[in-house]
Amino acid sequence: MSRAETMEKNYNPLASEKAIYETWESKGYFHEEPDPARKPFTIMMPPPNITGQLHLGHALQGAVQDAITRYKRMRGFCTLYLPGTDHASIATEVRIIETLAKEGISKQELGREGFLKRAWDWKKQYGGRIVEQLRSLGVSCDWKRERFTMDEGNNAAVVEVFNRLYEKGLIYQGHRIINWCPVCKTALSDAEVEYESQDGHLWHIRYPLEDGSGEIVVATTRPETMLGDTAVAVHPDDPRYAAMVGKMLILPLVGRRIPVVADSYVEMEFGSGAVKITPAHDPNDYEVGQRHGLEQITVMHEDGTMNENAGAYQGMTAQACRKQLVEDLQAQGFLVRVEDYAHNVGTCYRCHTTVEPMLSKQWFVSMQSLADAANREVRAGKTRFIPDRYSRVYFSYMDNIRDWCISRQLWWGHRIPAWHCQDCGEVTVSRTEVTACPKCGGAVRQDEDVLDTWFSSALWPFATLGWPQKTPDLDYFYPTSLLVTAYDIIFFWVARMIFSGVEQMGEVPFPDVLMTGIVRDAQGRKMSKSLGNGIDPLEVIQTYGADALRFALTMGTTPGNDMRYSQEKIEAARNFSNKIWNASRFVLMGLGDAPVKSIDEVELEPIDGWILTRLGRLIREVTDHMEGYELGMATGKVYDFIWSTFCDWYIEWAKQRLYSDDETKKEAVRAVLVHVLERSLILMHPFMPFVTEKIWDYIPGREEGSLIMASWPEDHPLYHRDEDEEAITAAMDIIRAIRNIRAEMKVPQGKRTRVLILPAHQRAAQSLPMNASAMEKLAYAQSVEFITDKQQVPKGAVGNVCDWAEVFLPLEDLVDIEKEKARLGKEREKLSGDIARAEAKLANPGFTGKAPAAVVEKERENLALNREKLTRLDAQLAALEG
RNA sequence: GGGAUUAUAGCUCAGCUGGUUAGAGCGCUACGUUGACAUCGUAGAGGUCGAUGGUUCGAGUCCAUUUAAUCCCACCA
Numbered sequence: 018m019s020r021a022e023t024m025e026k027n028y029n030p031l032a033s034e035k036a037i038y039e040t041w042e043s044k045g046y047f048h049e050e051p052d053p054a055r056k057p058f059t060i061m062m063p064p065p066n067i068t069g070q071l072h073l074g075h076a077l078q079g080a081v082q083d084a085i086t087r088y089k090r091m092r093g094f095c096t097l098y099l100p101g102t103d104h105a106s107i108a109t110e111v112r113i114i115e116t117l118a119k120e121g122i123s124k125q126e127l128g129r130e131g132f133l134k135r136a137w138d139w140k141k142q143y144g145g146r147i148v149e150q151l152r153s154l155g156v157s158c159d160w161k162r163e164r165f166t167m168d169e170g171n172n173a174a175v176v177e178v179f180n181r182l183y184e185k186g187l188i189y190q191g192h193r194i195i196n197w198c199p200v201c202k203t204a205l206s207d208a209e210v211e212y213e214s215q216d217g218h219l220w221h222i223r224y225p226l227e228d229g230s231g232e233i234v235v236a237t238t239r240p241e242t243m244l245g246d247t248a249v250a251v252h253p254d255d256p257r258y259a260a261m262v263g264k265m266l267i268l269p270l271v272g273r274r275i276p277v278v279a280d281s282y283v284e285m286e287f288g289s290g291a292v293k294i295t296p297a298h299d300p301n302d303y304e305v306g307q308r309h310g311l312e313q314i315t316v317m318h319e320d321g322t323m324n325e326n327a328g329a330y331q332g333m334t335a336q337a338c339r340k341q342l343v344e345d346l347q348a349q350g351f352l353v354r355v356e357d358y359a360h361n362v363g364t365c366y367r368c369h370t371t372v373e374p375m376l377s378k379q380w381f382v383s384m385q386s387l388a389d390a391a392n393r394e395v396r397a398g399k400t401r402f403i404p405d406r407y408s409r410v411y412f413s414y415m416d417n418i419r420d421w422c423i424s425r426q427l428w429w430g431h432r433i434p435a436w437h438c439q440d441c442g443e444v445t446v447s448r449t450e451v452t453a454c455p456k457c458g459g460a461v462r463q464d465e466d467v468l469d470t471w472f473s474s475a476l477w478p479f480a481t482l483g484w485p486q487k488t489p490d491l492d493y494f495y496p497t498s499l500l501v502t503a504y505d506i507i508f509f510w511v512a513r514m515i516f517s518g519v520e521q522m523g524e525v526p527f528p529d530v531l532m533t534g535i536v537r538d539a540q541g542r543k544m545s546k547s548l549g550n551g552i553d554p555l556e557v558i559q560t561y562g563a564d565a566l567r568f569a570l571t572m573g574t575t576p577g578n579d580m581r582y583s584q585e586k587i588e589a590a591r592n593f594s595n596k597i598w599n600a601s602r603f604v605l606m607g608l609g610d611a612p613v614k615s616i617d618e619v620e621l622e623p624i625d626g627w628i629l630t631r632l633g634r635l636i637r638e639v640t641d642h643m644e645g646y647e648l649g650m651a652t653g654k655v656y657d658f659i660w661s662t663f664c665d666w667y668i669e670w671a672k673q674r675l676y677s678d679d680e681t682k683k684e685a686v687r688a689v690l691v692h693v694l695e696r697s698l699i700l701m702h703p704f705m706p707f708v709t710e711k712i713w714d715y716i717p718g719r720e721e722g723s724l725i726m727a728s729w730p731e732d733h734p735l736y737h738r739d740e741d742e743e744a745i746t747a748a749m750d751i752i753r754a755i756r757n758i759r760a761e762m763k764v765p766q767g768k769r770t771r772v773l774i775l776p777a778h779q780r781a782a783q784s785l786p787m788n789a790s791a792m793e794k795l796a797y798a799q800s801v802e803f804i805t806d807k808q809q810v811p812k813g814a815v816g817n818v819c820d821w822a823e824v825f826l827p828l829e830d831l832v833d834i835e836k837e838k839a840r841l842g843k844e845r846e847k848l849s850g851d852i853a854r855a856e857a858k859l860a861n862p863g864f865t866g867k868a869p870a871a872v873v874e875k876e877r878e879n880l881a882l883n884r885e886k887l888t889r890l891d892a893q894l895a896a897l898e899g
Numbered sequence: 900g901g902g903a904u905u906a907u908a909g910c911u912c913a914g915c916u917g918g919u920u921a922g923a924g925c926g927c928u929a930c931g932u933u934g935a936c937a938u939c940g941u942a943g944a945g946g947u948c949g950a951u952g953g954u955u956c957g958a959g960u961c962c963a964u965u966u967a968a969u970c971c972c973a974c975c976a
Contacts, residue, residue, distance in 0.1 A: 027938070212974085219976085237976060250976095284975055292976045301976080361974065406903065413902070413972065505971090539911085541969090573913055573923075578904080579970090581911065585925050592938040603935030645915080653913065653923075668935080676934080759941060794933075797941080851920060858919085863956030872918055872957095879919065 021605030021715050028598035030562025034707045038155060041710075046725050047159045049095045051493035058094035059497040060086055061478050062158060063510070064166060066105035067143045068112050071150035073536040073544065073570070073582055074503060076554040080567035081533060081648060082501045083156040084703035088643045089498075090157070091699065091729040097494050098157060099481055101164035102144045106430035106470035107201060107209075107367050113139055113429070129428050136429045140165070150555060155563045155706050157725065162490075164481045166473040167431065174480035175431045175473050176448055178521060183435075183446040187383045188423075190444065194303040195422050197375040198365035199321030199335075203426040204379050206469055207419060208508045210363040210372055219358040220343060221289070223351045224249055227265040227274060233258065234353050236288040238360055239298075240346070241339040243268065244327045245316040246275055248294040250305055253279035255290050269351040270342065271328065278309045297376040315376050319426075335373070380424035380433060380466070384516075388418040391516035391525075399525045400515060403646055404577045407504055407532050414508045415516075423469045430467030437462060475513035478526035499646075500527045503535060504577060531646050534579035536570070541581055552582055564705035565591040571704055572656065574649040593656060594708045597701065600664050601712040604690045607675050611684065613717060616692045619685035622674075623784065624791075627748035628667040631658065632693055636730050639700050648704075655700050663693060666752060673791045691716065696730045747784035750821040751792060754785070757817050757824055758796040769799035773810060773825040776803065777889070781821040807892075816896070817841075818889040838897050841890065848887050855880040 041047065051057070060082050065075055086098040113135055114124055124132055144165065151158075164171065182188040196205040220240045225232045233249055246268055251258035262279045282305055283292050296306030297313040306313060316327045323330045323338050330338040346352040363372045392415055394400065395408070402408040424433060435444055436451035440459030445451050454461050473480070478500075482491040496518070502511060511530060518526035537543055538550045545551065557566045568590040574580050616629070635658045642651035667690075674686040695716065702709040702724055713724035758772055772792075776782040785792075786803050793801045804810070807823075814827040855876055858864050865873055 024935095026936075028936095212972095235976075239976090282975095287975050294976095299976080301974090360976095409902070410971070417973085508972095541911095573911090575913075578912095583911070583925090585911075588938075589924055592936095595938050596936065599936035599939090601935085606935075642915090647915075649913070650915080657923080664935085665940085669933095669940095672934085756942095760943090797931090797933075847920075855919075858956085861956055864918095865956085867956050868918070876919060 019606065019608065019610075019717075021602060021608070024598070024602045024605070024715060026599075028562075028595045028708055028711075030564060030594070030707060031559065033711045034153070034155065034558075034563055037707050037710050038152060041157065041723065041725055042160065044723065046723065047098070047157045048161050049097055049159070051489050052095045053493075055093060055095040057097065057494050057498070058086070058089040059097045059099070059494040060499050060501065061481060061497055062098065062100045062156075063500075063502050063506075064101040064103040064164075064474070064477065065147050065151075066108055067102050067140050067147065068105050068108045069143075069147065071147060071154070071554050073552055073554055074533075075151070076154060076566055077533055077536055077570045077580075078501055078503070079151060079154045079156045080570045080704075081531070083154070083158075083706070084567070084571065084648055085499065085501070085643070085646065086157055087703040087706060087725065088729065090725070091702070091727060093728065095493075097159055097162070099162050099164065100148070100151065100156070100158040100160060101166070101477075101481060102140075102147060103474060104140065104165065104167040104430065104470065106425060106427055106467060107203065108470075109136065109139065110427050110429040111201060111367050124428070132428050140167075153555065153558050153563060154567070157706070162481070166470075166477070170483065171473055171476070171480050172431060174476045174484055175468065176434045177485045178472075178476060178517070179434050179468070180446055180448050181521070182382060187387065188446075189381055189383065190378060191381050191420075192376065192378050193381070193422075194297075194300045194374050195377050195379050196363060196365075196372040197319065197377065198368065198370055198372050199319070200368045200370040201365060201427070202319055204377060204422055204424060205365060205372060206422045206471075208471075209366045211366045211369070212361040212363055213369075214359055215362045216357065216359050217362070219288070219356050220346075221353040221355070222269065222293075222346060223353055224266045224269060224275075224293070226261065227267055230264075231261070233261065233266060233277065233291045234289045235291050235293040237293055238358060239339075240342055241323070241330070241335050242295040242298045242316065243293055243342070244271060244323070244330065244338075245295045245297050245314040246271075246273075246293045247296060247306065247311040247314060248275050248278050248309065250278050250280045250283050250292045250294050251290060252283040252285045253281060255283075255285050257290060269349065270345055276309075278305070278311075280305050280308065299374050303374075303376070313376055317373060317375065319375075321373060379422050380435075380464075382421040382423055384418040384420050387516045387520055388415045391415065391512070391519045394519050394525050395515065400527060401529050403529060403531045407507065407530070407577060410504065410507050411512055411515075415512055421469070423472050424464075424466040425469055426465070427467050430470060431473055433464040433466050433468060435464040437464060471509050471513055474510055475517040476521070478514055478518060479522050484521070495522065495526070496524055497527045498529070500530045501533060502530070504532045505535070529646070532577040534574070534577060537579055537581050539581055539583040541579075557587060561587050561591040562594065562707065564594045564707050567706075568593065568652065568704050571648045572652040576646060576648075593660070594705055596660055596664065597698075597705070598708055598712065600659065600668060601694055601698070601715070603668060604694050605712075605715050605717075608687055608691070608717060609683070613691045614684055614688045616688045619688045620681060621685060621689070623745065623748040624667065624670050624751075624788075625685065625689045627745045628663065628689065628693055630745055631662055632696060636696065636700065640729070643703075652704050655697070655704070659697050659701070663697060667693065669795055670791050673794065695719075698724060699727050699730055702727075747780065750781060751785060751788050754822060754824065755792055755796045758792075758798065758826070760817070769797060770826050772796060772798040772801045773814070773827070774801065774803050775805070775807060775810075775823045775825070777822045777885075785822065810896075816893045818886050818893065823889055823893070838894065841894055841897070845887070845890050845894065848883055848890065852880065852883050852887065855883070 062082060063078065082098060086096050090096045117124065179188060196210045198205055217238050219236050219238055221234050221236045223232050223234055235249055249266055251262065261277045264277050265274045266277060268275050282301060294302045294305050294311065296303045296311050297315040314326050316323055317335065318324045321335050323333050325331055327338065330342060333341065343352065364370060365372055402411065435446045437444055438454035438457060438459045438461050441454060441457040443454050443456040445455055451461050478497050479491060479495055482488060482495055484491055514526050518524065535543065542548060542550060554566060565587055569586040572590065635654060638654050639651045671686045671690055674682040677683065698709040698713055710724045713719050774785060776785055789801045810825045811827045814825040816823055816825040859876060859880065
């Protein structure tokens with residue numbers, strides 16, 4: 018019994034995947050050392066957060082990255098697919114605080130040290146979990162080089178970059194309006210604020226002039242900020258207020274004297290045309306305040322409660338303050354009216370609390386020069402976005418870049434390498450621990466804040482290779498070859514990696530950025546916890562296998578476009594993996610004991626030439642698509658070849674020879690079957706690594722090697738020699754013939770009938786009879802007989818014509834003659850329509866003169882064929898009449 | 900306000916640099932236990948490619964306008 022006999026009837030992914038993955042890994046196939054003899058191919062895995070579990074987005078990206086990595090590996094590149102995880106500063110800290118809250122502990126109670134201990138425990142637990150989940154996907158990444166954004170090497174890189182930027186004056190501390198999350202109690206960068214439309218109100222408030230000569234009505238969506246007002250601004254050209262500019266107003270409830278200033282920032286058309294100015298709590302007001310030298314009065318604490326500057330409202334939350342303040346305004350007659358107003362409110366991207374713009378001292382990266390340098394490289398084509406439209410997203414961000422607020426009032430993250438002198442206030446930024454103030458020798462303490470989590474992510478492409486050390490890895494694998502990531506992360510990550518790479522390494526970190534879309538549910542909705550429509554990739558893998566999941570996520574997709582995940586897709590993918598399995602099982606079970614010969618050593622038949630030609634074409638197409646990262650096209654082509662060409666036609670055809678007693682024929686067909694199967698498996702391997710590897714193991718002579726390390730097939734001239742052309746054409750004639758006969762069989766397939774064939778020309782008369790038995794089988798005929806004269810056709814036989822012959826089926830009483838006539842008539846109508854269209858086209862001098870010769874020639878040939886066909890069809894119709 | 904994407908068979912989507920009767924999967928109809936597979940096979944019905952206008956010998960495929968949906972950015976208090 019051959020080993021193939023032991024293959025189960027249906028492929029069972031669960032039983033194989035884990036063991037296959039362990040074999041790959043233990044044999045070291047995922048690991049490469051720098052090899053000067055070969056070209057490197059490097060992909061850095063976007064490190065998943067240690068807060069999460071694997072979701073379909075990871076699965077999609079893993080499938081894409083791994084498919085490309087496996088392809089490149091088989092093409093002979095020295096591949097590195099480097100995995101890792103991200104500490105995800107704020108996201109993780111939020112989650113840990115939540116967990117602590119359940120235990121009734123606060124972050125402060127635990128203290129910094131205790132908190133960090135909890136965080137590292139968390140990292141160990143959840144970081145480990147997501148790594149295991151990635152493994153189950155089958156990604157061939159180099160776990161020996163696995164990294165973490167807060168491991169020793171990355172810490173060193175972060176400190177180095179911070180110091181370098183500081184030394185160049187590109188990192189500074191500034192007192193600025195920043196986005197403050199009152200729940201996370203930290204500053205956020207602009208990119209970390211998400212705007213959402215909220216229904217609110219517009220309060221119109223009366224501000225009287227000090228001299229009693231009148232008043233100005235201002236409108237606000239945040240009345241509580243009026244406690245920090247230090248001016249009212251109007252447009253310089255606004256005639257309504259021209260006389261008031263320079264005068265003083267009395268701030269209601271507070272009694273502070275504030276000036277009326279003129280500033281072109283104000284839109285005359287909006288509201289009353291007058292704006293209250295709160296420099297400490299609004300970015301625009303801050304700008305106005307700067308221009309007019311206004312005082313900045315902060316009225317809120319960092320936790321969102323009102324501070325001592327809020328007078329009577331001190332201690333209240335912002336919401337409570339707003340309510341009380343509006344009541345007071347109302348009572349004292351300052352409130353003119355309230356209207357409903359929908360406006361956009363900034364929220365924290367982690368906890369979705371409304372952020373408060375606040376004046377605060379934070380660390381910033383000065384972006385302009387960094388962005389300029391990066392943009393020069395990208396504009397010069399050093400980095401290409403796929404699809405190209407995403408370069409616009411990149412540029413729209415980078416061309417309007419603002420300084421990056423990098424300090425976070427959190428504990429989990431890279432602590433800012435700056436020390437403050439407690440005596441003289443000197444700030445020392447250093448690569449090493451500072452113990453005393455270098456200026457006055459006073460005691461120092463390290464800055465309490467940590468860095469934006471994206472600060473370290475930005476260094477990922479080179480920090481993971483050992484930078485700032487000059488390592489062989491860095492030298493060989495940098496710049497990386499490709500970045501695969503989702504389009505929603507361009508600002509956070511892609512742009513920052515690019516400018517960091519350009520600044521620190523002197524070149525862009527990757528030439529290509531392949532954007533993936535978002536995986537949505539079957540209804541096209543985003544998957545989210547609140548909707549409960551998330552799909553757990555692990556459950557899918559448990560049920561259908563990782564191959565099916567990966568295939569479902571790549572088949573028929575386009576780079577950068579969103580896709581929907583559905584039950585139907587995963588089932589179709591699973592069915593396909595089973596199809597491959599069974600096709601292979603069939604091929605392998607039919608091999609016998611003799612060693613399989615190479616296709617060069619056997620006698621090929623026309624149909625062999627046909628399948629080998631198709632295979633050659635497939636290899637070229639798939640290779641092209643892989644090179645262009647068109648994975649959806651590549652999978653589609655392989656799918657179609659394996660199922661519709663190889664299985665449906667070649668294997669069915671092969672059975673004739675396989676079951677014959679002719680050993681020469683048997684060894685020929687076995688050679689071709691194995692040849693095509695092996696190459697199909699290789700082409701499929703990047704997308705369905707497990708099932709293909711599993712099958713590979715059953716192929717005689719392949720037991721020792723692993724498919725993952727096989728060479729990508731080259732197209733071979735043998736597959737399309739000129740002398741094969743005739744044979745291939747003949748094979749295609751036969752296929753067309755069989756299709757015709759099948760279509761003709763309107764009767765139940767069980768009732769077999771004779772098939773009479775009258776070849777239309779010499780070529781057909783020669784090639785067709787050779788394959789009579791295959792035709793008989795494939796056309797479900799009782800027999801296939803060749804005739805030389807129409808006289809031999811029995812009366813009442815129905816017929817059909819195709820390019821190469823006329824086919825007659827003596828069905829007599831089995832078919833309704835009238836229906837048959839109608840069908841042929843319909844066919845005739847269509848045919849004459851085609852002929853008329855072609856004639857008109859060829860009569861058009863514009864077409865014959867301007868179109869490429871090949872196109873015109875093809876049109877002519879077709880017309881000739883169709884005319885001939887029409888003649889024969891007419892004859893058949895006439896016969897039916899008689 | 901700016902920018903982008905999508906609109907192709909009942910559903911989900913392909914269709915690259917324009918070239919004959921526009922493809923696939925699922926679903927649907929009819930038939931089929933043919934010595935790999937019912938997670939299967941055979942045949943079939945079903946779109947003229949959102950709308951309008953243009954470029955071209957020729958457009959789903961390029962241009963303009965337009966309609967609808969979605970997304971991103973900015974943000975006027």
